[in-house]
Amino acid sequence: MPERLAETLVDLWTPLIILWITLPSCVYTAPMNQAHVLTTGSPLELSRQSEDMRILSRSKRGWVWNQMFVLEEFSGPEPILVGRLHTDLDPGSKKIKYILSGDGAGTIFQINDITGDIHAIKRLDREEKAEYTLTAQAVDFETNKPLEPPSEFIIKVQDINDNAPEFLNGPYHATVPEMSILGTSVTNVTATDADDPVYGNSAKLVYSILEGQPYFSIEPETAIIKTALPNMDREAKEEYLVVIQAKDMGGHSGGLSGTTTLTVTLTDVNDNPPKFAQSLYHFSVPEDVVLGTAIGRVKANDQDIGENAQSSYDIIDGDGTALFEITSDAQAQDGVIRLRKPLDFETKKSYTLKVEAANIHIDPRFSSRGPFKDTATVKIVVEDADEPPVFSSPTYLLEVHENAALNSVIGQVTARDPDITSSPIRFSIDRHTDLERQFNINADDGKITLATPLDRELSVWHNITIIATEIRNHSQISRVPVAIKVLDVNDNAPEFASEYEAFLCENGKPGQVIQTVSAMDKDDPKNGHFFLYSLLPEMVNNPNFTIKKNEDNSLSILAKHNGFNRQKQEVYLLPIVISDSGNPPLSSTSTLTIRVCGCSNDGVVQSCNVEAYVLPIGLSMGALIAILACIILLLVIVVLFVTLRRHKNEPLIIKDDEDVRENIIRYDDEGGGEEDTEAFDIATLQNPDGINGFLPHYRRGFLRGIPENAA
Structure with missing residues (x-):
């Protein structure tokens, strides 16, 4: 530690001594700005100032500095001398006073107003503030009048190696695939140094690994970390701790250093095949187990992790391949054996299967190591159970x-x-x-x-x-x-498909189709329905109508002649016999009602009532309404005429002596007895024509409701 301090002091004082030696030679090298002379005062003073201006204009003046330097972190018993201000206007008579203002003036930097010496009175830190801008001015000591314009100068704080490198983002984490080749890049780390990077080597860093060899290496200048050993196996060791050092001063002795840690994790690759925990598995199952039930589970272990450990399971051989199936459980990474078809203890009591587990995701780099699969044998015993019928x-x-x-x-x-x-x-x-x-x-x-x-x-x-x-x-x-x-059996006779009612025009033509009818049968013969139509035996020679069988299994009724008359006969009844093709055949008789109607020339039915027949032929409905209106109008006129005449004549008054009862008319006639039977012909009720399509012939008087012999 004392040796490092001595080296630091040498580095600090060397530039200061050089600056101090060269300072006197620089005093008069820099030009000075033109002095400013105040023109205020008495005439004598103005004259003196003019003389001074003349003298000053003949000589060059200038400040004695360009910029000054001061070492950071200097602390001594006395303030450190930064530099000295001097102007050539100062003859040494001590009539000039120097004034200092700007950054840190009076608090950090102090000037001797007589000599111009500037001292740093506080300890400076370049990393906190690298330079200070100040303003110097020379004034008259007595009058404080400026002798020179103010000038700015800079005091730079000179760097010393007082900051160690720091890893601001540490500790670090990185990953690299296992089995990577030698020199595979892992990551890079960067340290920072607060010292001045452009002055000296205080911020020049060199990186090294203190702990983590021989697995990893680092490039000294770029701090790129690489693998130093090939084919590191994650299954052997998954995580490594690397200690990295950054040292300034280019790594030389006396430099400061900082350290950080890097945790390197080896990521998995599929370099291991699956392996069954046992080569033979035994399971038993009742014969009445429900289809789809899980019989048992087999598992192949894989040292890899994640998708590299995923395996698919298959039944590749055995006598139960049709009865059993195996599916892969992605969650548990095992194979589930299930029942596909029913078991029968009485038929077969045991089965043997050969199952295989194979990796799903194969890495071609390791395919040369052999197949990434394994096999095992499964024996399944069927147990007897009480089964339902x-x-x-x-x-x-x-x-x-x-x-x-x-x-x-x-x-x-x-x-x-x-x-x-x-x-x-x-x-x-x-x-x-x-x-x-x-x-x-x-x-x-x-x-x-x-x-x-x-x-x-x-x-x-x-x-x-x-x-x-x-x-x-x-x-x-x-x-x-x-x-x-x-x-089906033929137990239903055919009949008309619906209730038919035919209409026959009086002006119809012979052979005209009056109505088409069809039949239905509730039975359902295999070959479909086929109906036979016929008339009753006594109706075969019917003079009015005939029938015709159609190809669509229907029947048409035709008129034999024309000239039908509603006045003569309004309704005809035609019985039709319908037979099916069953065995034995069944038949029924259905009667068709035929009404005679009045029709237009184009065959449109207009009226089928007998009463309509007596209306004048050719009169329209509008003409009939007009005739009726005229009749009503005549009746109204007659009533009005009679009423007016009665108002003119005296009213008819029944005399009191007249007997009203004499107006009663008496009749002593009794019932006609047998004579009344002449009003109609009973014999006509027994006429077969009533069935064969003819109605009874009534006497005209009876049809009107009045006996012929009535008065």
Whole structure:
């Protein structure tokens, strides 16, 4: 420590001594600004000043400095002399006074106003303030009048090596991949030195590693840290602590230094294959385990971490590849063996699998080390379990005709106990699927019988569920769906598809289609419906109408002649026989009502009532309304005329002596008896034409409601 202090003092005093030696030679080298002379005062003083100005104009004057220096951190028993101010106007008569102002004047720097000596009275720190700007002026000692204009000068604080290097951002952390080659760059660190970088070597830094060899090295000037050993293995050692030093003065003796730490972490690369913890695994599983259940787990350990340790698992061989599967658990990094298909203890009691674990992310740099995978053997033992009954089929489809007899067998289901100790089975129907109890089942042999009649037209399908229960263990049950289709039989006769009503024009033509009808049948034959149409035997020779079968299974009714008359007959009834193609065929008779109507020339129906027939032909509705209005108008005129005449004549007054009862007319006629039967012909009621499309012929008087012999 004393040696370092001595070296520091030598470095400090050497430039100061040189400055002190060269100072006298510099006193008169710098030119001085022209002096300013005050022109105020008495005439004698002005004359003296003019003489002085003449003398001054003949000589060159100047300050004796350019800039001054002072060492920082100097502390001694006396103030340190910084420099001396002097002007050539000072003959040494002590009539000039020097004044100092500016940065630190009077507090840091003090001037002797007679000699011009400037002293630093305080300890200075260049890192706090590197230079001070001050103003000097020479004035008359007695009058304080300026003899020279004020001039600025600078006092620079000269640096000494009083600051050690510092690592402001430390401690540091860095990473480098494991297995890196020699000289791989890790990071770089930088130290700062508060000393003056342009003066001397106080801020010239050199870096070195104090701790961390032989793993890492550092470049002395750039502070770049590199690996010093190749192929460092993270699995052997993951973290290293490096101590770094920065020394100023170019690293020479006497310089100051600072240190920091760097923690280097080796990052993982995939340089290790997975390895199973054991070569053989044993698992056992009940035969009734649910599909997808985890049977067991296998794990291959990998010294790497993160994605470099991720492995995929596969079953590559064995006699259970179709029954089992293995999936990778990314969280636990193991393989989960699950059941894919049902097990049967009675068929096979054990299985052997060969499983493989392989790294997912392969680093090609290390592929030469061999395959990054490993294999293990898995043995799975199947344990016996009490299993429920097994039906011979997962579903059943039965068919039955709708006319099947009650208690007839329509089908059968079978089931067995798959266990070695087979138990008898009892069958039953889940009544929630057969609420109407249309079916029964034999509990011993599973035969299904019909309990109530079936009607395909009400329901084609019946879906029931059959239950099989072990007699020895009633908790072991199985269910199976049974679909029962009801087959059609020809038990419904065809009929008209709707209620038809035909209209026949009086001015129609022979052969004109009056109406087209179609039929429907509730049955559903396999080959579709085919209907036969015919007239009743007694209607075959019907003089008015005939029928024609169409290709679309429909029927057209045609008129045989023209000249139909509503006045003669308004309605015709035509019975039609419809037969299906079933075995045996069924038929029914449907009657078509045909009304005779008045139509326009283009065949549009206008009226089908008999009363409309008596209206004048050719009169429109507007003409009829006009005629009716005229009649009403005439009636109104007649009523008004009669009313006026009655007002002119005397009112008719019934005389008191007249008997009103004489106005009563008496009739003593009795009922006509048998004569009344002549009002209509009873024989016409028995005329077959009433059925064959003719109505009875009534006498004209009867149709009007008045007997022909009435008065």
